[in-house]
Amino acid sequence: MDLAIPDMALVVLVGASGSGKSTFARKHFAPTQVLSSDFFRGLVSDDENSQDASAEAFDALHYIAGKRLRAGLVTVVDATNTQRGPRADLLRLAKEHDVLPVAIVLDLPESVCVRRNAERPDRDFGAHVVRRHVDELRRSVRSLTKEGFRRVHVLRGESEVDEARIVVEPLRNDLRGETGPFDVIGDVHGCRAELEELLGELGYTLDRDAQGRAVGAAHPQGRRAVFVGDLVDRGPDTPGVLRLAMGMVEAGTALAVSGNHEHKLLKALRGKQVTVRHGLAESLEQLGREEPEFVTRVERFCDQLIGHYVLDGGALVVAHAGLPEHYHMRASGRVRSFALYGDTTGETDEYGLPVRYPWARDYRGRAMVLYGHTPVPEAEWINSTMCLDTGCVFGGKLTALRYPERELVSVAAHEVWYEPVRPLVAPVAEREPTALALDDVLGRRVVQTWAQDAVTVRGERSAAALEVMSRFAVDPRWLVYLPPTMAPAETHREGEYLEHPREAFAGYGALPVLCEEKHMGSRAVVLVTRSESVAPRRFAIEGDGAVYTRTGRPFFDEETTSVLLGRVRSTIPWEELDTDWVLLDAELLPWNAKAKELITGQFAAVAAAAHAALPAALSALRSAADRGVGVADLLSRTEIRLTNAGSFRDVYRRYCWPTTGLDGVRLAPFQLLATEGRTYHDRPHTWHLEIADRLHAADPDLFTRTRRLAVDPTDPGSVAEGVAWWESLTAAGGEGMVVKPAANFVRTGRKLTLPGLKVRGRDYLRVVYGPDYTTNLDRLRDRKLGPKRSLALREYALGLEALDRLVKAEPLWRVHEAVFAVLALESEPIDPRL
Numbered sequence: 001m002d003l004a005i006p007d008m009a010l011v012v013l014v015g016a017s018g019s020g021k022s023t024f025a026r027k028h029f030a031p032t033q034v035l036s037s038d039f040f041r042g043l044v045s046d047d048e049n050s051q052d053a054s055a056e057a058f059d060a061l062h063y064i065a066g067k068r069l070r071a072g073l074v075t076v077v078d079a080t081n082t083q084r085g086p087r088a089d090l091l092r093l094a095k096e097h098d099v100l101p102v103a104i105v106l107d108l109p110e111s112v113c114v115r116r117n118a119e120r121p122d123r124d125f126g127a128h129v130v131r132r133h134v135d136e137l138r139r140s141v142r143s144l145t146k147e148g149f150r151r152v153h154v155l156r157g158e159s160e161v162d163e164a165r166i167v168v169e170p171l172r173n174d175l176r177g178e179t180g181p182f183d184v185i186g187d188v189h190g191c192r193a194e195l196e197e198l199l200g201e202l203g204y205t206l207d208r209d210a211q212g213r214a215v216g217a218a219h220p221q222g223r224r225a226v227f228v229g230d231l232v233d234r235g236p237d238t239p240g241v242l243r244l245a246m247g248m249v250e251a252g253t254a255l256a257v258s259g260n261h262e263h264k265l266l267k268a269l270r271g272k273q274v275t276v277r278h279g280l281a282e283s284l285e286q287l288g289r290e291e292p293e294f295v296t297r298v299e300r301f302c303d304q305l306i307g308h309y310v311l312d313g314g315a316l317v318v319a320h321a322g323l324p325e326h327y328h329m330r331a332s333g334r335v336r337s338f339a340l341y342g343d344t345t346g347e348t349d350e351y352g353l354p355v356r357y358p359w360a361r362d363y364r365g366r367a368m369v370l371y372g373h374t375p376v377p378e379a380e381w382i383n384s385t386m387c388l389d390t391g392c393v394f395g396g397k398l399t400a401l402r403y404p405e406r407e408l409v410s411v412a413a414h415e416v417w418y419e420p421v422r423p424l425v426a427p428v429a430e431r432e433p434t435a436l437a438l439d440d441v442l443g444r445r446v447v448q449t450w451a452q453d454a455v456t457v458r459g460e461r462s463a464a465a466l467e468v469m470s471r472f473a474v475d476p477r478w479l480v481y482l483p484p485t486m487a488p489a490e491t492h493r494e495g496e497y498l499e500h501p502r503e504a505f506a507g508y509g510a511l512p513v514l515c516e517e518k519h520m521g522s523r524a525v526v527l528v529t530r531s532e533s534v535a536p537r538r539f540a541i542e543g544d545g546a547v548y549t550r551t552g553r554p555f556f557d558e559e560t561t562s563v564l565l566g567r568v569r570s571t572i573p574w575e576e577l578d579t580d581w582v583l584l585d586a587e588l589l590p591w592n593a594k595a596k597e598l599i600t601g602q603f604a605a606v607a608a609a610a611h612a613a614l615p616a617a618l619s620a621l622r623s624a625a626d627r628g629v630g631v632a633d634l635l636s637r638t639e640i641r642l643t644n645a646g647s648f649r650d651v652y653r654r655y656c657w658p659t660t661g662l663d664g665v666r667l668a669p670f671q672l673l674a675t676e677g678r679t680y681h682d683r684p685h686t687w688h689l690e691i692a693d694r695l696h697a698a699d700p701d702l703f704t705r706t707r708r709l710a711v712d713p714t715d716p717g718s719v720a721e722g723v724a725w726w727e728s729l730t731a732a733g734g735e736g737m738v739v740k741p742a743a744n745f746v747r748t749g750r751k752l753t754l755p756g757l758k759v760r761g762r763d764y765l766r767v768v769y770g771p772d773y774t775t776n777l778d779r780l781r782d783r784k785l786g787p788k789r790s791l792a793l794r795e796y797a798l799g800l801e802a803l804d805r806l807v808k809a810e811p812l813w814r815v816h817e818a819v820f821a822v823l824a825l826e827s828e829p830i831d832p833r834l
Contacts, residue, residue, distance in 0.1 A: 001160055002167045003153045005102045006331065007174065010069060010094040011076040012087065012149070014140070015106035016133030018113030018120075020161060024106060025078045028166040035061050035068075037079035058086070062093055069097035072329070074168065082136035084147065091148045098330035100171075103149040105141060107156045110134045171331050172306050175255070179312045182403040183219075184226045186379075186388030187259065187372040188245075190235020190283070190417070194398040195244065197411045199225070202400060207247065213240065216247035217254075224252075225400075226309070228372040229259025229320030229340070234279030234393045234418040238286050239294070246301050258305035259320040259373070260340045266302040269295065279393075279418060307339035314367055316403060321373040322385060325365030342373060360385040364440070364813065366448070370401060375420070379408055383811040394420040406809065440813045441466055441820040449818070450804060451745075452752045452797035457824045465824035474554045477539050478546035480806050480815050481673060482822040483523055483585055484795030485550075486738065487788045488834055489757040491781050498765055498773075498780055501726045504739035504757040505713040511753075512742040514685045515722055517707040518758060519668045520654075520735040521589035523550040526667070527581065528565045528572065534580040538676075540812075544569070545581075547588070551826060552819075555588060564662055564702075571698035573691075579675035583803075586669040589704060590656050603648075603767065610645035610771065614638060641772060648771035651763050654733045668704040669695060679803045681745040686710075688744075710742060730761030745800075754789065755796050768833045788834045791825060798822045 005011055011029075013021040025034040038048040040061045045053035061077070068075040081087050087103075094101040113134065114127045144152045155161045183202045188195050192214070196206060199217050204225070207216040217225070231245050232238045248254030265283055267274050274280070287295050308319035310329045317328055321342035327335045343357040356374055360382040363369065372389035379386055379399050392398040395416030400409045444459045473479060489504035505513060528545040529535050535543050545565045547555050554561065572582050621635040659665055669692040672680050680688065689706055696703040707729075711722040726737050738756045746753040766773060769780060802818035 001155070001164050003104060003164055004167045004169050005074070005151065006100045007074065007168050007170050008069075008072045008099050008329065008331070009074055010065070010090060010097075010099050010101045011074065012081050012090050012101060012103050013076065013078050013106065014081045014087075014103055014137060014144075015108070016082065016110070016113045016130050016137060017080060018116040018130055019106040019108045020116070020158075021078050021080075021106055024104075024161060024164075025076055028164075029074070029076050033074055034076045034078055035065055037061060037077075058089070062089065065090075065093055066097065069093065069099050072099075080133055082133045082140060084140065084143075087140075087144075087147060095148075095332060095334070098327060098332035098335050100150045100331050101148060102151045103144045103153070105137065105144070105152065105154040106161060107137060107141065107154055108158065108161070112158065171329060173309050173331065174329055175309050175311050176313050178224075178255075180316075180403055181221075181223050181405070182226050182255075182311065182316070183223055183400045183409075184228060184318060184370045184388060184403060185400045186228055186390060186398060187230040187375070187392070188227070188235070188241050188398065189230055189233055189261070189279070189393035190238040190241055190286075191392045191398060191413065192235070192237035192240035192244065193414055194392050194411055195241055198398050198400055198409065201409050201411060202402070204253075206244075214244040214247075216251050217244065218248075218251070219253065225254040226311075226318050226370075227254065227256040228318055228370060228388055229257050229305075230261045230372060230389070231256070231259070232265050232279075233261040233283045235282075236417055238283040239290050239298075242298055242301070243294075246297065249301070255309060255318075256305060257308055257318055257320055258302070258340060262302045262305055263340055266299060269299045269302070307336035310367070312404070317365075317367045317369045319369065319371050322359060322369055322371035322387070324359055324363065325367070328365065328367060360387075368403075370403075379410075381809065381811070384814065391420065393417045437813070438466075440817060441469075445817070445821065445824075447798060447801065447817055447821045449797040449801040451747065451800045452793065453750070455794045455798055455821060455825075457821045461824035461827050462820070464827035465820050468551060468823060469820070473552035474546050474548045475541060476816065477541040477812065478527055478543075479548070479552050479819055480527065480539075481525055481583060481799060481802050482552060482795075482819050483525065483550050484755065484799050484822065485788070485792050485826070486756055486758050487754060487785060487792040489739070489759050490785065491783060493781060496774060496777070497762055498769075498777060499736070499759050501723045501737070501739065501759050502719065504759050505711060505719055505722065507757055508713060508739070508741060508753070510714050511746065513711050513713060513739050514742045515709045515711055515725065515737045515739050516670060516685070516689070517729060518735045518738050518760070519587040519589055519704065519706070520764070521587040521666075521668070522555070524548070524555060524586045524588035524667070525550070525673075526565075526568060526584040526586055526669070528568045528584075530569065530572075530574050530580045538581060552823060560661055564665070567662075567699055567702050568667070568695075571695045571703070573694065577675050579678070582675055583673040583806075584669045585671040585673050586667050589666040589668060590659065590664065606771070607645060607649035610642070611649070614642040614645060618642060640775075644766065644771040644774070647763060648766045651733075651767050662702075665702070666704045667702055668692075668706055670706050674803045674807050677807050677809075679800075679807055681800060681803075683744060684742055685740055685744055686742070711739075726759060726761075730763065733763075734761065735764045736760040752793055752797060754792060783831065783834065785834065787828070787830050791828060791830055795822045795825055798825075 013025060015021045022036060037057060040057035041050055041053045042048040044056040044060060065075050065077065077090055091101055110131055113130045117130060141154060155164055196214055199206065204217040204219050206214045209215045225248060227245055231241050245254065245256060249256050264274055264280060268280060268284060287298065308317060308323050310317050317323055319339040321339060323339055327338060343359060363383040363385050365384065369385040371387055374387060375389045375391035375394060376387050377396065379388055379390055386401060388399050388401060390396045390399040390410065392413045395413045397410040397412050402409060442462050445457045445462060447455045449455055488499055489507055492498060492500035492503055524547055526547050532544050535541050544562060547561050547564060549555065617638055621631050621638055624631050625635055671688045672691050689708055693705060696705045709722060709725045712718040730736055736759050738758050740756040741753055773780065798818045798821045802815050805815045805818065
């Protein structure tokens with residue numbers, strides 16, 4: 001016997017003591033799914049049979065059950081549950097979490113239960129207890145459905161229990177396996193001609209019957225239409241719309257959810273008392289002219305419509321009036337009511353109509369939600385939601401959204417078919433595409449990324465990120481990406497080098513790599529728009545872009561930034577990239593353009609102190625040596641220290657030069673991060689550097705070319721060439737190089753590959769570790785690289801996620817969720833010298 005239970009259900013086992021509930025639960029469900037009253041009695045009293053502990057035990061059981069149901073997990077309650085009171089508590093729990101309650105009744109003979117209890121030494125109560133349970137159970141069986149259980153399975157006798165098999169069925173609204181592409185169509189309201197026209201614009205071919213009526217439609221590329229409800233009422237041809245939509249649904253070329261008007265029409269067709277208004281009279285009159293068989297078909301169609309669908313792996317939700325995230329894929333009367341009618345504030349407007357609660361304004365879900373119900377003059381994104389009811393029946397237009405393309409397609413209404421009670425004006429309060437809230441970035445956060453699953457950010461790190469953002473960063477609307485930190489190659493264990501190319505090449509195994517010259521400057525993110533009209537439309541801010549550091553701080557004042565962006569704009573191949581904005585990852589030179597205070601306060605101070613103190617020390621030591629004092633070793637060490645201090649000063653000075661405004665400022669771009677609708681992590685690094693070369697050719701006074709060399713780690717000759725190239729770079733005063741997978745983004749199975757490994761030169765590392773670091777190499781070689789690499793991978797995944805959300809035009813809070821996480825991770829206590 002198959003016992004069907006819906007996914008995301010609360011399963012209540014009902015049976016007398018000794019009926020085998022626990023055995024049944026162990027056989028058919030995972031241990032984590034089963035919550036046993038006996039087990040919870042043991043938890044709170046150390047005695048699983050202590051009836052005195054029942055109240056505390058069930059309190060704990062209900063708490064854990066609530067946590068599981070909130071997470072959408074099948075939960076089984078193993079208790080006698082023969083009395084109505086305990087069952088009512090569980091039904092309330094199911095209702096609170098909008099899951100379907102299911103009862104499985106083990107109705108075994110009293111004699112069997114008594115015998116089984118007698119065989120168990122821990123059951124010392126008499127047969128009268130079992131008799132009471134059996135009596136309670138048999139009085140309850142017929143009322144379980146009335147109590148609220150959506151499904152009731154009764155197993156009578158041991159054989160039925162033994163032969164039972166649990167079958168978990170997906171909820172009717174669970175169409176996550178349907179990936180589209182889809183064309184989601186707004187409220188039609190009886191406007192058949194406009195619907196036929198829209199389907200034609202979308203590329204569908206209409207099927208017509210012998211009378212020329214549209215009875216179906218199909219797309220040559222296999223796309224499917226999804227109707228958001230309210231096919232009926234108000235318009236001139238409700239039967240024609242239903243005939244077409246029903247034919248498409250029956251043929252599998254369309255899906256449809258119920259609207260409140262279908263719900264009301266169904267009641268009217270079934271003879272229930274309803275108030276005939278808002279266009280219902282027109283539908284009933286039009287259907288009255290149809291054949292009875294057609295009306296019966298309509299009744300059956302409306303009855304089968306459900307409240308909402310979850311599609312494409314959970315990325316798309318369609319509901320007539322919209323749906324908050326905590327209702328997605330849930331099943332209850334409350335969920336269906338919201339999906340059909342939405343929610344109200346309890347107020348009425350000047351037209352006597354209820355004021356709808358603006359749920360979309362606060363929506364923070366992962367899924368895109370498409371809906372209708374409340375007509376608007378234009379379909380607009382509010383967070384990741386869009387209302388597609390653009391008032392066709394009121395003389396507006398009929399609108400569809402192509403998914404996943406996010407392209408709107410509309411046709412104008414042929415005329416005003418029904419006068420609206422109130423004008424189609426979008427409430428201003430609901431249009432806050434860039435609104436941010438503290439809850440979006442504060443506290444412990446788990447950010448899902450497509451590149452590396454979830455990244456966790458601790459609460460104190462989030463607070464640090466908010467502090468930086470609120471005090472120092474550019475306007476948050478420009479802050480759409482932060483680059484990841486970069487880890488060094490494995491430590492070199494021989495000779496006078498701490499870092500060496502051979503470890504970097506070995507770190508990527510057999511992957512072809514590209515060595516890129518490492519410019520000594522400051523990491524810069526450059527966001528530039530094609531014209532000043534782009535930013536207000538795309539980023540909801542005035543201006544032409546931003547140039548900021550890897551922690552979100554602006555490099556220059558507004559005037560200098562504007563001049564710099566103007567020069568960058570003039571070099572971008574806009575037509576070729578087919579975009580109105582470009583996001584670049586670059587290095588901004590010289591180092592002192594941003595790090596002047598760091599240089600003067602830290603590095604220059606060290607060099608000055610050394611050159612002030614060490615010559616005097618050398619003079620004194622030489623005098624002492626001339627007098628025969630045994631200071632030879634100290635003198636030698638001091639001479640080395642002075643030489644090191646000179647090398648230290650020469651190194652940092654090499655990366656500094658005077659700048660006035662933009663005079664002397666250089667940009668070295670090395671990656672095109674994103675343009676409108678497109679990211680470029682799938683392009684090899686040579687492609688990105690060729691773009692950078694073209695920018696350099698267009699403005700060689702601003703852009704610096706990045707030299708590079710391809711290396712095959714499996715070819716000893718190629719490896720030797722790479723080592724020699726690095727040696728020549730560092731000998732000439734260069735910082736070093738970055739070794740990257742030539743293909744750019746690389747993932748093996750679920751494991752993400754580091755985007756780059758830096759290999760810094762021996763002289764440059766004096767800036768990092770101090771003038772005398774070469775005398776401490778043995779100690780420095782014990783540096784721990786694991787945390788730094790983990791940080792680099794997490795930040796890389798978050799950066800890719802931010803870019804993905806940006807080009808999908810997701811709301812700013814969704815982009816910032818990933819961006820703020822990068823900023824938060826930067827406060828982790830990791831050796832800054834790595």
